[in-house]
Amino acid sequence: MTLAAPAVERRDAGSRRRAGQPDDRVPLRTAAGLGLGAAVLWLSLLVLLPLAAVVVKGTGNGWSGFWNALTTREALSALRLTVFSSLGVAALNAVIGTLIAWVLVRDSFWGKRVVEVVIDIPFALPTIVAGLVLLTLYGPHSPVGINWYATTKGIILALLFVTLPFVVRTVQPVLIALDREVEEAAASLGANRLTTFRRIVLPAILPAIAGGAALAFARAMGEYGSVVLISGGLQFKTEISSMYVYSQIENDELAAAAATATALLAISLVVIGLLDIVQRWAARHG
Amino acid sequence: MVSQIAPAAVTDPGVSIDLGKPPARPRRRRRTSTYVLRGIAVGYVGVLVLVPLGVVLWRTIQQGLGTFWDTIAEPTTVHAIVLTGLVAGIAVLLNVVFGIGMALLLARYRFPGRRLLNVLIDLPLAVSPIVVGLALILVYGQEGGWLGGLGVQIIYSIPGMVLATVFVSLPLVVRELVPVLEEEGLDQELAARSLGANARQCFRRITLPTIKWALAYGVVLSLARAIGEFGAVKVVSGNVIGQTQTVTLLVDERAEQFEPGAYQASILLIAVTVICIVGVSLIHPPEGRS
Numbered sequence: 001m002t003l004a005a006p007a008v009e010r011r012d013a014g015s016r017r018r019a020g021q022p023d024d025r026v027p028l029r030t031a032a033g034l035g036l037g038a039a040v041l042w043l044s045l046l047v048l049l050p051l052a053a054v055v056v057k058g059t060g061n062g063w064s065g066f067w068n069a070l071t072t073r074e075a076l077s078a079l080r081l082t083v084f085s086s087l088g089v090a091a092l093n094a095v096i097g098t099l100i101a102w103v104l105v106r107d108s109f110w111g112k113r114v115v116e117v118v119i120d121i122p123f124a125l126p127t128i129v130a131g132l133v134l135l136t137l138y139g140p141h142s143p144v145g146i147n148w149y150a151t152t153k154g155i156i157l158a159l160l161f162v163t164l165p166f167v168v169r170t171v172q173p174v175l176i177a178l179d180r181e182v183e184e185a186a187a188s189l190g191a192n193r194l195t196t197f198r199r200i201v202l203p204a205i206l207p208a209i210a211g212g213a214a215l216a217f218a219r220a221m222g223e224y225g226s227v228v229l230i231s232g233g234l235q236f237k238t239e240i241s242s243m244y245v246y247s248q249i250e251n252d253e254l255a256a257a258a259a260t261a262t263a264l265l266a267i268s269l270v271v272i273g274l275l276d277i278v279q280r281w282a283a284r285h286g
Numbered sequence: 287m288v289s290q291i292a293p294a295a296v297t298d299p300g301v302s303i304d305l306g307k308p309p310a311r312p313r314r315r316r317r318t319s320t321y322v323l324r325g326i327a328v329g330y331v332g333v334l335v336l337v338p339l340g341v342v343l344w345r346t347i348q349q350g351l352g353t354f355w356d357t358i359a360e361p362t363t364v365h366a367i368v369l370t371g372l373v374a375g376i377a378v379l380l381n382v383v384f385g386i387g388m389a390l391l392l393a394r395y396r397f398p399g400r401r402l403l404n405v406l407i408d409l410p411l412a413v414s415p416i417v418v419g420l421a422l423i424l425v426y427g428q429e430g431g432w433l434g435g436l437g438v439q440i441i442y443s444i445p446g447m448v449l450a451t452v453f454v455s456l457p458l459v460v461r462e463l464v465p466v467l468e469e470e471g472l473d474q475e476l477a478a479r480s481l482g483a484n485a486r487q488c489f490r491r492i493t494l495p496t497i498k499w500a501l502a503y504g505v506v507l508s509l510a511r512a513i514g515e516f517g518a519v520k521v522v523s524g525n526v527i528g529q530t531q532t533v534t535l536l537v538d539e540r541a542e543q544f545e546p547g548a549y550q551a552s553i554l555l556i557a558v559t560v561i562c563i564v565g566v567s568l569i570h571p572p573e574g575r576s
Contacts, residue, residue, distance in 0.1 A: 028397055031485075032390075036397065039388050043403075046453055047410060050421030053432055057424050096330055103327040107320060115328060117563060118335050124507075124559045126514030128534045129552045132541050136345060136549075137338040161334055193319065222414025224517035225534070229541055242416040242517065249420055249521060258424070261417040268412040276405070 051265065057255055058262035069259035077236045078244035079263065085152065085240070086220035089159040094213040097167025098205070104168070105175040122164045127225025130161055135229045150232030155240060158226040163219050167212030174208040175201075207282030214275040218268050339556065346549045357550035362528050363536065367554075370532040373444065373519075374512035377451035381508045382501070384452075385459025389497075392460070393467035410456045418453050419521020422446060442524035447532070450518035455511040459504035466500040467493075503569045510562040514555065 028036060059066045069075065104116065122130065134157055136142075139149045148154035178201065186196045224242040231238040239247075241260055248257035346354060357363055391397075392404060410418070425432045426440040426449070440446045474496075478488045494501075516534040523530040525539065533551055540548035 028395055032395055035387050036391055036395075039384060039391060040403070042384055043406065043456075046449060047406070047456065049432070050418075050425045050453075051409075051413070053424035054417060054421045096326075099323060100327045100331065103323050107324050109324060111328070115331055117567070118331050120563050120566075121335055121339070121559065124510040124514070124562050126516060126534050126537075126555050126559070128516045128538050128541075129514070129555050129559075132537060132548055132552050133338040133342050135541070137341045143341060157334075164331070164334060218412045222412070222417065224414060224416050225538075228538070242414045245414075245416045245420060246517075246521065249416075249423070254420070254424065254430075257420055261414070261420050264414055264417055268414075272405075272408070272412050 054258050054261050054265065058258035058260075060255060060258075065255075066259050066262070069256045070263055072256070074235055074239070075241075075244055075256070075260050078239045078241045079260065081152070081155070081239070082221060082241040082264075083267070085156050085159060086217050089156060089163055089220045090213040090217035092160060093163055093167045093216045094209050097164075097212060097216075098171050098209055101168045101171035101175055105172060119165050119168055122162050127162060127223070128229070130226040131158060131229040134158055134161060134226070139230060149230060150234055150238050152238065154230040154232075155227055155238060158230050159220045159223055162223055162226050163216035166216040166219065167209060170208045170212035170215070171205050174205050178204055207278055210278050211275055214271050214278070218271045221264060221267055221271075342549060342552060342556070346553045349546075349549065353546070354550045354553070357547040358554065360547070362531065363533075363547065363551060365528055366531050366533045366536045366551075369444075369530070370513055370534075373447045373451055373532065374509060376448050377455060377512045378505060378508050380448070380452050381455055381459045382505060384456070385463060385504060386497070386501070388460045389463035389467055390493075393464050394472070407457050407460055410453050413453075415450075415454060415515065415517030416521060418450055418518040422449055422453070422518075422522050441522050442526075442530065444530070446522040447519050447530065450522045451512045451515050454515050454518055455508040458508040458511060459501070462500040462504035462507070463497050466497050470496050499569055503566060506562050506565050506569065510559060513558055 058069070061069075070079070100115075100119070104112065104119075125133075134154075135149065137144065138146050138154060138157060140147050148157060183196050183200050186200050187193075191199065222242060223240075224246070227240055228243060231240065231243065233239050233243050233247075241264055245257045245260050245264075248254070248260070358367075388407065392400065392407075413421075423431065423441055426434060426436075426446060428434050428439065428441065431441070438445065440449065475488050475492050478492050483491065514534060515532075516538065519532055520535055520538070523532070523535065525531055525535050527539070531539070533555060537548050537551045537555070540546065540551065
């Protein structure tokens, strides 16, 4: 545990900075270097090597093999359903998540603390339990007579459930930090509430909304547990990509599974990359 | 009515010079839209989360407390609970060791590839759990896996389930620790070192107390994630009843086969979730204050 105490001070140490040495860079000593090696090895064995194996397996039969596996009728219809429902869920979350964040920050009412806690439940609740919970109320034995079992509506409901906290929790801190005097100034100059929101508040929270929606999209693209029970997994109809990959693994068609998995990975990476760019841009212009 | 007006508006006589507009109107409009927004927000959260949870709770109570205990005490359920605890426990332990080490490296050292490493740590959160399972099979599977010939069975056994669980919860501890370490800086530790403390004393007496709350927070988050992991574990475990079946896999199997016990096991998991959320909300305030 010698990692804990590097001998060289970093930038925050202030006046003791040595001239000529870039204060940003604290070189690794032997012990910390070994620690870094161990951490990178662990990360490689656990994350990088397995993900590389997916890409290698998926593209092992060349570009045409990958493309053919990805565009079989079943794989393609699953991918289409996954992408479109994830986009829809991200868009819905951008609106309703912002609204919830607004209410939680600007309104005060009895039971607000309860709503605050309930927002976090989808983060921590096991996905299969979320699926069972939704199936109980919105499935064939629904006490309210709504049966969305094996429908796209059911899938979107499950995705909305698991992505509920993303936009709310990214927008909330930005709204809290917002300077309300600007809004009051706009109102005093005759802007109504909607104009004030559109011209003053929205531009300030837009990067946070985009970030939260991107996270929700990435989560929805890979979701499995909450969807598996309510979707019914009908081929060409309610089978999402993660369920397709699972069925291919079950059938020992690992190459076909890896092709779709590679596509899912690629989409996730693009979204994360875009998110990083948006956040950097916002940090520069905010 | 008066309680709805901002205190400044009540005391400030300037409000009356409001260009002759009747002051009651905008106030009333504001209240209506506030109620509408509040209604939508509360209604959405209620219909999506709270009501379904309530229905599950009601269904379980309906089936009786006796049924609940009988299900929990079944040998397969007990085995699933013990297995889940074991896998989650090992996974959290590994996450704590990796998390502290990685957070110290990221917060205190500058080395080539630091930014890349910073991005890579978040990668597991964006990967589908099913893809995680597939990835582990392709590397550690007995037949055809890149590292399959190690002589230790990893896939369809506990080590594989631990790997899958660690994968999905990897960033949770690191992400809690890095900001705290960066904010705290090194002054105290340098002072301790200059007074003759060795590295271990320094870690135990200075670093650990600093990151204590963030670490506890990260541990609770990873524990909740580890206990609840389903997709990745389903792929790598083989889901053998009484052997590699965790509680989440048990819920899945019982629900898909329409066998009793899914609700009872779910209530158990919901209770763990609620305890974790309450735990997190208890941990957060002291951290925020410091």
